[in-house]
Amino acid sequence: MRRRLTSLSRSSLTALFAKERRNYGISYCTEHQEPPCPQIKTEIPGPKSKELFKEMMGIQQCGSVQLFSNLERCAGNYLADADGNLLLDTYTQISSLPLGYNHSALLNAFCCDSDVRALVNRPALGVFPSDDWPQKLRDVLLSIAPPGLQHVMTMMCGACSNENAFKAAFILYCIKKRGGKTTFTDEEIKSALQNIPPGAPNLSILSFKGLKNNGAFHGRTFGALATTRSKAIHKLDFPSFEWPVARFPEYKYPLEEFKCENEKEDKECLANVEEQFERWEKKKPIAGVIIEPIQAEGGDNEGSPEFFQGLQKICQTRGVGLILDEVQTGCGPTGKMWCHEHFNLPSPPDLVTFSKKMLTGGFYFKPEYMPPQPLRIFNTWMGDPSKLILLEKVIQVIKNDNLLQLVEETGKVLKCGLYKLECEFPAMMNSVRGRGTFLAFNVVKPNLRDNIIKTMKQNGVLGGACGVSSIRLRPALIFQPKHAEIFLDILRKTLRQLK
Amino acid sequence: MRRRLTSLSRSSLTALFAKERRNYGISYCTEHQEPPCPQIKTEIPGPKSKELFKEMMGIQQCGSVQLFSNLERCAGNYLADADGNLLLDTYTQISSLPLGYNHSALLNAFCCDSDVRALVNRPALGVFPSDDWPQKLRDVLLSIAPPGLQHVMTMMCGACSNENAFKAAFILYCIKKRGGKTTFTDEEIKSALQNIPPGAPNLSILSFKGLKNNGAFHGRTFGALATTRSKAIHKLDFPSFEWPVARFPEYKYPLEEFKCENEKEDKECLANVEEQFERWEKKKPIAGVIIEPIQAEGGDNEGSPEFFQGLQKICQTRGVGLILDEVQTGCGPTGKMWCHEHFNLPSPPDLVTFSKKMLTGGFYFKPEYMPPQPLRIFNTWMGDPSKLILLEKVIQVIKNDNLLQLVEETGKVLKCGLYKLECEFPAMMNSVRGRGTFLAFNVVKPNLRDNIIKTMKQNGVLGGACGVSSIRLRPALIFQPKHAEIFLDILRKTLRQLK
Structure with missing residues (x-):
């Protein structure tokens, strides 16, 4: 069964998860829940994220928060935020999500009683x-x-x-x-x-x-x-x-x-x-x-x-x-x-x-x-x-999905695309480097780097900064060549906007 | 429904948990699964724990391990070990289990999809x-x-x-x-x-x-x-x-x-x-x-x-x-x-x-x-x-079970009982102290302290050491006066044995 959910309605996903959890053991690829591309409806952070930010600032110093997510609507390589935006995530919670969001193997992980007891x-x-x-x-x-x-x-x-x-x-x-x-x-x-x-x-x-x-x-x-x-x-x-x-x-x-x-x-x-x-x-x-x-x-x-x-x-x-x-x-x-x-x-x-x-x-x-x-x-x-x-x-x-091989394949597409962009925009970026999908490039100035990340986000891609003036890619291991293409397109669009 | 499981068979408990998890929301007191008293079948650590210890020593320094537990058979205030022993636990994983073992409220905690997604x-x-x-x-x-x-x-x-x-x-x-x-x-x-x-x-x-x-x-x-x-x-x-x-x-x-x-x-x-x-x-x-x-x-x-x-x-x-x-x-x-x-x-x-x-x-x-x-x-x-x-x-x-009040009540029974033992065995223990069930007493010599803890364990109570020569009580918040009585009886028996 392959189906694409273009509208990730709250109730349909809930029903889907509930069904999945009952059918423990049936393989189900999270990709099917992914939107075909990023969907941006508001400025980011949007009004709901901004409201939540104020609320949280009353409890603790949370000035580093970029946006609030809606976990129910996150899927695969896409982070859904509180304002209904769907972003292609190349930063994955500071590089800490191996399989992206709501992977069925993880949603089903605690269906066995002995695992619940360990929890x-x-x-x-x-x-x-x-x-x-x-x-x-x-x-x-x-x-x-x-x-x-x-x-x-x-x-x-x-x-x-x-x-x-x-x-x-x-x-x-x-x-x-x-x-x-x-x-x-x-x-x-x-x-x-x-x-x-x-x-x-x-x-x-x-x-x-x-x-x-x-x-x-x-x-x-x-x-x-x-x-x-x-x-x-x-x-x-x-x-x-x-x-x-x-x-x-x-x-x-x-x-x-x-x-x-x-x-x-x-x-x-x-x-x-x-x-x-x-x-x-x-x-x-x-x-x-x-x-x-x-x-x-x-x-x-x-x-x-x-x-x-x-x-x-x-x-x-x-x-x-x-x-x-x-x-x-x-x-x-x-x-x-x-x-x-x-x-x-x-x-x-x-x-x-x-x-x-x-x-x-x-x-x-x-x-x-x-x-x-x-x-x-x-x-x-x-x-x-x-x-x-x-x-x-x-x-x-x-192991089952050969993700290390996928990382190599996607990495090649990404690196090759970044090299091309480096040639197209030599006054903006250089020094493409890295292994697999663990890639980065330098931006010529820190301010421009921050601006690229901000504009990319508004264009639908969540990216990460590192060092004085670099942008790092930290996608999940399920990031595919097609996601790489979306990322590269949006990065190109962003560089053109800021040229 | 009140029933006591004197024999905590693997299958019956599994079935019970499965049923509980389906009936999310139905209150079910873990106490019902507790045995009436500790049950000791082997020396502690028993042969299975000893075998597992050897196995684990091949992977890491685990010389501090006392025994291996069987989580399926643990219930309330009782820790079940790999050898079929059931010990009244007054140490609760270094004071870190608020509700004892396999509390139904926790076993059912992740039945809601949104909680699974947060996990x-x-x-x-x-x-x-x-x-x-x-x-x-x-x-x-x-x-x-x-x-x-x-x-x-x-x-x-x-x-x-x-x-x-x-x-x-x-x-x-x-x-x-x-x-x-x-x-x-x-x-x-x-x-x-x-x-x-x-x-x-x-x-x-x-x-x-x-x-x-x-x-x-x-x-x-x-x-x-x-x-x-x-x-x-x-x-x-x-x-x-x-x-x-x-x-x-x-x-x-x-x-x-x-x-x-x-x-x-x-x-x-x-x-x-x-x-x-x-x-x-x-x-x-x-x-x-x-x-x-x-x-x-x-x-x-x-x-x-x-x-x-x-x-x-x-x-x-x-x-x-x-x-x-x-x-x-x-x-x-x-x-x-x-x-x-x-x-x-x-x-x-x-x-x-x-x-x-x-x-x-x-x-x-x-x-x-x-x-x-x-x-x-x-x-x-x-x-x-x-x-x-x-x-x-x-x-x-x-809140629902008034556990803070229970802690006070049980604490009184425990402290009062410890005072009595201090009078009975002045040459062995003194300085009973603490608040609630967070209690301790001194043993006159470090060796004797260690020996008391070891013998108590063999008699069915898991206890904790602290300081140079003290024994500390760290039961779960669900520890009741009846558990306090069992503890005190076994401590008395132990002190008599070592007198």
Whole structure:
């Protein structure tokens, strides 16, 4: 059955969902509910969104809210807002919706009683997990583990996942420093409670910045925030750890035209990493290095496979943990399940963190990063089993619908189209880059970038900004070539309007 | 219809749940599914739990796991384990289950399509919330807000809630320091990205320790962990902020016998707080104070209403934020929705954080703590709407079933029974304390404490440890006097066995 709902009436969709949920197990493609193209009825935000915004401002600071959605009418790649507008969504809730909106596999995910019980009886997973939990970890998280990694901890969000990966790196670093000893001195125990060395040692985590200070984003809790180097507004007025920062490569585009320059950039950045190790050795030795395969929030800055291979070699030589933050790149958007699979690393990364499209937070790790004692990487909930139930469905859909292949195909259409636009509008945009549908381009000025995003929205496409002056594409994994064409048409129209 | 299932067979319960879910709206008390008393068939952990433990140890460090549960057979106040044992649960997943296991109101929570959509289309709440979100915040979170507070932010866990409350305190402190100015200098912007002052200022948060170093617990992310002062194993090998710590009152019991001594203790502790303000003024000024109404993890250490009134006065005089961490005390276990309602504070606390029984993390705050700019207290998800759907049901049940009154009644039976046991076994236990069913007592030696918990478990009661040598009660809000009697009988039996 293929049918298109041009008018997504409230009652017809409700009836449809109700029927679907009864017929659990019957495959039903969300695409059928999508409109053929964006439908814009009001300015955005429209009057209803504006009213809701005022209401919410009475409760909390929500100045970052762009619009309010109507979840009942959202479908596939289309976000419906409170004012009846239907927007093609290339930003997908800050890159966190793997299958778009109202995917039938997810709407049906909790039809089974045992899954409902996992949802409402949330356990303290580190103390009283349910008897199906080890199996669930294997069937869901380990089934898609980065090659070579067979251990995983669950957490709740990206920041918490990164912070616990830091902890794992600190623990192993300290064990090595003690010559393999896994016990503590009385002085260490006492001083740890006072937040001072030796129990709370002066160690650091190295992260990366761009040339224009637009760099890493690893989250906003205080440990993660100390490694975040993207925007001052995330950090102002908050005390932080004085921790080292190295230069992330900044390439010239198109890559193939500037091969020599970019190779030189890689070498300089790797030399800069070595420099930081030397500089901080006495002050606050580096116990771990955290890096995004593509610096997303910081501007979709790419590093080459050679850069990442070189970085891994440095970390191995120095005996410190390399943490790949795949919170935004993980779960398929680059055309592979994990972006670092593009890098041909000689051995697996030490730790790989995830969240967003994975729906649960957590991190994979090499066995030597398992702490010798319990309760060191621990919290009350340690994740949320209900998120693994959803993730299991997501993985099934990715496999059954060959979504990684779709990402590659759609990515090609998108990138090719963006290259064309770059040629058509060289005074407005450049530096098209990325992998799969995880793509971006630069706009020549920040104001123009903001204006393009605003005008695109009014033309029916929801887009995302990143870095100083970039636009990033973060569509769901179900984004098809036909959606790419709509996006490209609207971007072209927008660029013409603003030319 | 009242029926008791003495044999909780897999199929009959499944059928029951299925029927319940179809008959959404029909009230059905979970109690009916409870066994009349604990049923112990194997040693605990039993052979199945032990096997699962081995399996899970191959995936992650899970040495803190006590047993594996069978969620299908859990009912009300009873946890069923993988080996067929049914334990009366007085610890409830580290105090995080408000209504016990498999409560019908929660099993039925997602029968409505709109709630399913909120569950599977998780938004970035700070950018594209759904159109029912402001109403949801009002109907759910603000309907039970601490008296005088009308603002709330949602987060995902207790640690993250505390860290964001720190941020709110830092922001207001810095605005005051700038004489009300809400803009930043270029130097501040530049230095914030480098993690150094003035952009990342040398400010601190004051927390509290006990006399024996067993003190505050505010979570495990790096900012929260710097204020946590309970156990060294939570902190060892992790760099921390050198932040001030003041003495939490340590009372003599019974309270009414040692009125003078305890009043003196309050005064000394408040003087110690003042001392910290002076001592840290030059080094790292205190911008906020965080405290639990009852230090839970640290040993169920109580502070008197007078102590908290005095602390609030100091914070007001000094112009810094008072953060009440109600992560464990919030949502009813002390007989009031918020524990600080027992303190008769002249004005509301500046910030009140929550998580655990509230199912969602977050914090209430006075309007002056709303940051002037967006994106300062922010992250991708900003909480999880599906948790508010569950919390809404929890609040309905608390109101409809008068659970706060039940907590008081059951608490009286429990406390009275514990006093009796304290008289019967003075060489083993003392210092019975607490409010509502949020109760604890000391055991004379840590080893004996651990042994009591282990033996109680074998006798059918799941209990929790806290502090150096205490046992804490954290039953669900549906714990009744009859459950209290079972607990007390088994504790008495256990004490006799170990005498």
